[in-house]
Amino acid sequence: MGERWYTESVIYCLDVETFQDSNGDGIGDFQGLIGRLDYLTRLGINCVWLSPIHPTPGRDDGYDATDFYNVDPRLGTLGDFAELLHEAANRGIKIIIDLVVNHTSDEHPWFQSAVASKDSPYRDWFVWTDKEPADRHQGMVFPGEQAETWTYHRKARAWYYHRFYDFQPDLNFTNPQVRTEIKKILAFWLQLGVAGFRMDAVPFIIELTEPGNTNSPMDFDYLSELRAHVQWRRGDAVLLAEANVEPEKLPEYFGDSGGSGNRIPMLFDFMLNGRLVLALARQNPEPVIEWLRTTPKLPAGGQWATFLRNHDEIDLSRLTSEQREDVFAEFGPDDSMKLYDRGIRRRLAPMLGGDRRRLELAYSLQFTLRGTPVLRYGEEIGMGEDLSLPGRYAIRTPMQWSFDTNGGFSAGPPVRKVISSGEYGYKKLNVTAQRHDDRSLLAWFERMIRTLRESPEVGNGTCTCIDDGFPPGVLVHRADGATGSMLFLHNLGTARVEVDLGSLAAEANHPNEVFGDQDYKEVGDLSALELGPYGYRWIRLQRKSA
Ligand code: GLC
Ligand code: CA
Numbered sequence: 113m114g115e116r117w118y119t120e121s122v123i124y125c126l127d128v129e130t131f132q133d134s135n136g137d138g139i140g141d142f143q144g145l146i147g148r149l150d151y152l153t154r155l156g157i158n159c160v161w162l163s164p165i166h167p168t169p170g171r172d173d174g175y176d177a178t179d180f181y182n183v184d185p186r187l188g189t190l191g192d193f194a195e196l197l198h199e200a201a202n203r204g205i206k207i208i209i210d211l212v213v214n215h216t217s218d219e220h221p222w223f224q225s226a227v228a229s230k231d232s233p234y235r236d237w238f239v240w241t242d243k244e245p246a247d248r249h250q251g252m253v254f255p256g257e258q259a260e261t262w263t264y265h266r267k268a269r270a271w272y273y274h275r276f277y278d279f280q281p282d283l284n285f286t287n288p289q290v291r292t293e294i295k296k297i298l299a300f301w302l303q304l305g306v307a308g309f310r311m312d313a314v315p316f317i318i319e320l321t322e323p324g325n326t327n328s329p330m331d332f333d334y335l336s337e338l339r340a341h342v343q344w345r346r347g348d349a350v351l352l353a354e355a356n357v358e359p360e361k362l363p364e365y366f367g368d369s370g371g372s373g374n375r376i377p378m379l380f381d382f383m384l385n386g387r388l389v390l391a392l393a394r395q396n397p398e399p400v401i402e403w404l405r406t407t408p409k410l411p412a413g414g415q416w417a418t419f420l421r422n423h424d425e426i427d428l429s430r431l432t433s434e435q436r437e438d439v440f441a442e443f444g445p446d447d448s449m450k451l452y453d454r455g456i457r458r459r460l461a462p463m464l465g466g467d468r469r470r471l472e473l474a475y476s477l478q479f480t481l482r483g484t485p486v487l488r489y490g491e492e493i494g495m496g497e498d499l500s501l502p503g504r505y506a507i508r509t510p511m512q513w514s515f516d517t518n519g520g521f522s523a524g525p526p527v528r529k530v531i532s533s534g535e536y537g538y539k540k541l542n543v544t545a546q547r548h549d550d551r552s553l554l555a556w557f558e559r560m561i562r563t564l565r566e567s568p569e570v571g572n573g574t575c576t577c578i579d580d581g582f583p584p585g586v587l588v589h590r591a592d593g594a595t596g597s598m599l600f601l602h603n604l605g606t607a608r609v610e611v612d613l614g615s616l617a618a619e620a621n622h623p624n625e626v627f628g629d630q631d632y633k634e635v636g637d638l639s640a641l642e643l644g645p646y647g648y649r650w651i652r653l654q655r656k657s658a
Contacts, residue, residue, distance in 0.1 A: 117206070118159070118308075118350045118378055118484055119415050119572040122561055124152060125174070125422065126489035127163035128187045130510045133522030140510070140521070142188035153203045155492060155554075156561030160200065161310050161352070161422060162375060165193070166408070169219050171279050173423075173508065175312065176208075176217035180297045197305040206307035207351065213294050214279040214313040214448050223281050224562075225269040229366070233489055237262050239273035239284045247325035251275065255452050257503070262323070271323070275316045285334065286320050297339045303341065308350035309342075314365065314376070345646040352417055356382040356427060366414040373411030381416040383407075388420060392474055393442035395605045396440045397587035399435070401577050404481070404589070405462075415571075416483030420474060421491055424432050424504055425455030446501045457506045461494035466535060468494075469646040472556060473598045473602060476648040479564055480600045481573030481589070485643060492557040493546050496536025498529060512538040515545070563627045563650065569593030583609040586643065596655040599623075603643040612638030621654040 114618040116499045131299045132144030152160065164174035165183050174184070183193050186357045195602025201209050206421030216223055219498050242263070249261040254275050262271045263278045273282045283290050298309065311317070318335060342349050353376040355365050367373040387399040410416075436454075443449075443463040444456040464470040471494060479485045485589060490511055497506040510530045519535045519538030531537050546552030582588060585605025591598045597619075602612055617623075617637045627650040632642055634649055643649065 115348075116377075116413060116572070117348060117575060118352075120565075120568045121159045121206075121484050121571070122157055122393040122479075122564065123159045123208075123352075123417065123484060123486040124155070124489065125160055125161040125163070125486060125506065126156040127423065128513075129163075129174070129527055130508060130521070131526065132511065133526075134515070136522060136524040136576075137186075138522045138524035139527045141186070142183075146192075146196050147198055147201055149205060149557070152205060155558055156565060157487075158204055159206045159208060159307065160484070161208050162210060163606075164212050166212075169217055171217070171276055174506070175212050175276075176215075176219075176280050177212055178220045179211070179216045181300055181481060184617060194304060198236050201305070206303075207352065208308040209306050209309055210302060210312055211298070211309040213283060213297065214316045215274060215276060215282045218281055219281045222239075226334045227265055230268075230294035237290050238281050238283055239321050240268070241272045241323035242270055243323075247324055250326050257452075260406075273321050273323075275313070275319075279450055282316065282321065285317060285331065291334065293338070295338065298338070298342055299345050302346045302349055307348070308352065308422065311351055311353045313378070314353040317359055320340045326639055332368070332375065336366065336368060339375050339377075350378060351376050351621065352378045352380070355379055356430075358430075359383055361372045361409045363410070367411040371393070371411050377413055378415040378417050378484065380422075380486070381418050381429065383430060383479070384416070384483075385419055385426065386428055388474070388478065389426055389428070389443065390431055390435050391587075391604060392470070393439045395585055397585070397602070397604050397628060400477075400481075400577070400587060404575065404577050408442065417486050418478050418481055419481040419486040419488070420478050421460050421488045421507070422486070423508060425457045425566050426449040427452040427455050428623045451503060453573050457497065457499075457504055459495055459497045459507055460491060462496045462536065466494070466648075468553065469629065471553065472560075473556070473604065473646040473648055476560065476600075476627075476629075476650075477587070477602050479560060480570055480591070480598075480650065482573075482591070483568070484571055485564075487557075492554055493541060493543055494536075495541065496531055496534075496554045498531050501528070512542040513544065513585045514542050520544070560627065565600050566626070567591070567595075567652070569595050569598055569648070578613070580612075580615070584605070585609070586611060588613065590653070594656065597653040599651040599653050601643055601647075601651070603647045606645040606647060609643050611641045611643060612639050613641060617651065623654075624652045649656060 129140045131140045132148050134143035166177035167179045167184050168174045189250045198639050222234040222237050226238050230282040245262045248260050251261045252258045264271050274280050316329045317637050318330045323583050365376050367375050383403055387403045391397050404625045449458055483645045498509050499506050510521035510526055546554035573591045576590050578588040585603055587602045623635045629647045
């Protein structure tokens with residue numbers, strides 16, 4: 113693997129709590145996860161992103177921590193966590209953890225102390241104002257569930273700021289003590305052996321909130337500071353940021369105007385996510401092609417992380433209302449499937465009507481576009497959602513391992529209901545069943561990921577769309593890097609089509625089809641490449657010895 117391991121990785125995200133319970137208390141834990149590392153190894157995963165692991169009252173599924181230097185005792189001990197790091201490393205799997213430092217839980221001792229007295233050393237660790245701010249009812253992240261961003265605290269006798277729920281008070285990043293403490297937290301986990309962090313809510317971390325100002329200044333230099341700190345402590349550590357902002361703003365998160373990529377090395381591509389879903393809904397790749405063309409140029413070393421599903425709703429807020437309506441009509445027709453007026457709280461398999469061909473097409477496209485693919489647990493077996501659960505919990509049900517009680521997740525009463533009935537219930541859909549079936553989605557994912565591992569130019573090379581008047585529904589792109597060139601064809605529509613790429617024949621050196629949805633005729637001189645409905649083909653154009 114090259115210098116920047118994160119460009120040649122497949123990241124798997126999971127919540128320890130819902131992955132595998134080892135002691136029958138109904139809660140997934142580190143020991144359970146350790147027991148499943150071989151599964152992840154076989155799948156071809158080499159990096160795991162863990163949802164928050166800290167002690168928490170659990171009012172936002174762990175995104176409300178009460179101690180950044182410890183693990184939630186329900187998941188195990190710090191010792192178990194260290195064992196997990198060791199066992200994962202033995203298998204070549206890196207672990208990154210969610211870093212949720214924009215805010216704490218209101219039960220965090222820092223906030224408890226801050227509200228108790230104006231003289232508390234922690235008072236200034238949070239964001240306060242004495243008068244009701246004019247923008248009190250603006251900037252909510254969870255409309256419908258959150259009424260305001262400034263809340264009056266009776267004990268503290270002041271208003272405190274919370275970008276998210278009222279039980280998640282924002283830390284005050286104008287306070288140098290807070291900045292120093294956050295660096296200490298990063299260093300602590302690096303010292304234990306994590307390979308990096310998925311940084312939660314980065315735009316709000318660097319926002320220097322001023323009461324009444326809906327356009328408070330942003331301190332991007334703090335990101336440079338953090339990056340330098342992390343890199344000194346562990347040279348190959350990665351930061352993967354959640355920054356769902358307008359495209360023009362993205363470059364600043366990667367680096368300053370000097371062009372050196374001195375801030376966050378990897379960002380989730382939220383724009384691509386919305387556009388991929390739109391393209392699937394319309395069976396037309398245009399929105400994806402347009403985004404690939406207009407994506408701002410990244411500084412050297414900058415990398416996208418691509419995803420179709422994560423632990424939150426699919427956020428469609430960066431689409432036009434017309435585009436959004438098209439997606440809702442196709443993938444979230446029922447009101448119960450929608451969330452916050454902007455998103456869909458479903459897993460991909462049911463969104464695509466359980467159509468295996470369409471699922472393969474969607475994941476083949478995500479995994480071959482530029483960037484590092486991130487895969488949400490359970491997607492590899494096509495898990496469904498449980499709309500009877502509130503909000504985002506619909507897509508956070510326990511992993512379905514087998515035909516056993518609770519899908520083999522736990523022998524005890526599960527922390528969250530396992531999906532048990534219908535097409536997506538564990539009695540029909542689980543890892544064991546798919547393990548015994550070479551044609552299963554799981555077996556497909558294993559082959560697909562393994563093929564990708566032999567195509568490092570996808571993650572570390574350039575990605576270019578080829579536009580040559582192809583039939584509607586067809587997206588053709590190529591990846592070029594030090595190890596060679598790959599060509600990818602995807603048909604988002606249902607018509608059988610033929611694509612002429614004869615113009616590339618001259619540069620192809622024994623073109624070789626390495627993956628596809630079916631056995632197609634020989635690629636020949638590339639001038640008559642057939643594609644079935646929802647078909648896809650991966651063709652190696654040439655290989656270079658690096
Ligand atoms: C991020 C997380 C989300 C969480 C929020 C508050 O958006 O992805 O799950 O609720 O931050 O921490
Ligand atoms: Ca347990």
